[in-house]
Amino acid sequence: MERILVLGTGAGMSTNCYNACFLLENNGKYLLVDTGMGIGIIKQIKDIGVDITKIHDVFISHKHIDHLLGIFPLIRMVTSLMGAGVYEGKLHIYCDKEIKELVDNFFIPTSYPELIKMYHENIIFHDLHNNEKFNIIGYEIEAIDLYSTECNQFGFQTKLNNGKVLTFMGDVPCNDKLNDKIKGTDWVLHEVFCLESEEKKFKAREKFHSTVKDVAEKMEMLKVKNIVLWHTMDNNILQRKELYTKEAKEYFSGNAYIPNDLEIIEL
């Protein structure tokens, strides 16, 4: 089974859903991509039916709080399960080197000695560099610099077992330097902040984000086949799927998915 298990779909200060993050599944192996803003990550993983002891790989796109903060409850839980002999093996975290420093500087001074011991022994950080390839959950995963102007930010691209190409684009609009990389991709996982009609109110572009129309037009131009849009405002969460899908379909001829938290998308 190759699937996306959607854990969260919201932008930074969402309270009606969890922050955008997901599990990429390859036949019972899981890559957690981003961690949201807190302890909710543990509940989302539980509620989607995945045993946390099965997660051994985490990819963090960038250091912003709504993507990073969930790593702390996750590490706290995993290191205590390691100490109890319940979690076997290591936890690998793929991120920019500045993120490792941030995690070290916060986790170590705020945790118990037994957990810190497990942290040093069993939490393995891997620096991300543009176009570097990693073997994770049975996929060759290529880190992609997303050319964010705010801080180092990485997405990734991988070929699935079914031959399809999947690209995760973090939480910034697709930079033109990536057009060739994205062109014709089967699956693009992309941020979207609000509807075009809400742009005056929410100012997505000023905040280095996109409207649904922006992403739909660009992905149409790049002949992408399926788009998954998340990292949205949570003002109208009950109608979000319907409204965003309608706008996406006006400009994009492939399949547009606007998932709610805890939805599962078959790849």
Ligand SMILES: [Zn+2]
């Ligand atoms: Zn974000």
